[in-house]
Amino acid sequence: MSDIPLGVLDLVPISSGSTAADALRNSVDLAQQAEQLGYARYWFAEHHLNPGVAGTSPAVVLALTAAATSTIRLGSGAVQLGHRTALSTVEEFGLIDALHPGRFDLGLGRSGGRPPGERAPGPTDTPVVDGRAPNGLLIPPRFSFERLLGSPRIALQRKLLLLPGAESQDYAEQIDDILALLAGTYRSPEGVEAHVVPGEGAELELWILGSSGGLSAEVAGARGLRFAANYHVSPATVLEAVDGYRAHFQPSDHLDKPHVSVSADVVVAEDDATARELATGYGLWVRSIRTAEGAIAFPTPEEARAHTWSEEDRELVQDRLDTQFVGSPGRVADQLEQLQEATGADELLITTITHDHADRVRSYELLAREWRRR
Secondary structure, three states, X not given: OOOOOXXXXXXXXXXXXXXXXXXXXXXXXXXXXXHHHOOOEEXXXXXXXXXXXXXXXXXXXXXXXXXXXXXXXXXXXXXEHHHOOHHHHHHHHHHHHHHOOOOEEEEEEOOOOOOOXXXXXXXXOOOOEOOEOOOOOEOOOOOOOHHHHOOHHHHHHHHHHOXXXXXXXXXXXXXXXXXXXXXXXXXXXXXXXXXXXXXXXXXXXXXXXXXXXXXXXXXXXXXXXXXXXXXXXXXXXXXXXHHHHHHHOOOOOOOOOOOEEEXXXXXXXXXXXXXXXXXXXXXXXXXXXXXXXXXXXXXXXXXXXXXXXXXXXXXXXXXXXXXXXXXXXXXXXXXXXXXXXXXXXXXXXXXXXXXXXXXXHHHHHXXXXXXXXX
């Protein structure tokens, strides 16, 4: 499987008892370690108003990380376009590309607060029978994001991110504007040209991130862009996401055939029991997200075990617990192979959170070693 590249997705998590500054330093260190271990990409997510996540501005963290690394590709996973303009996005990434040319992936996504798109099944979609893909990959029941997206915290986030009275631009139109600004072909309806300096001609690799087979998958496919699907965020819809993307794909100057990355939540240790212990805090952390409280600081195993779980709590997180890959290097690599086979992924994106930074680094180290061996 060494021909399938592995990348890293980092939320810049804050562990209980530590600070945002600690999390940032840990992320830069992990990027340096990932570079040495042979990971192909290192992406930063964008999240807001979360006590346990410090990754609020991918471009800023990317600039810091680029100065501390030299070869690994760096990117956003993803810039939330719902509260941004095409121009500000191209300008920010143009700035960092000017000093570190050819190293950045511009991953683009729709903002939190918008429901994932729905899509009618197509004739070539991968069948799911009794919650399993044909090769046995678990595809759990679909999680409803209604409670999360309708929460006061998400509404406040949108209010604080948008200027008063502002409305988000149509997503497909926004992607087209970004492509045009990068290519130097942008024209207003009145025929006025716009040339971004720095930004125009930047050596950026564009990706669209999506959790379903809806608008994001359609936009990525129709424009011939790379697509990243989320097994770790929405495992129920990962197959429809990659199927939808491929169904809409049209060759472009960027790609002549579809190119897909798929993410997975992973914790690796020397043995299964140790890995399960390191992953103990994951359920409580996911619960804090799914209840719309905002991601808490990642708890120690002892802190997590002190939580009294209700049946409602367990239902909130069960799909994520069931699809987290936890165990020895061999066990997790087997599960990643199954995910790759089921989705036809060209790359896999690994996201790992443990309370202690050393355990997180070790997880990526063990996985990289096992993956190279296959």
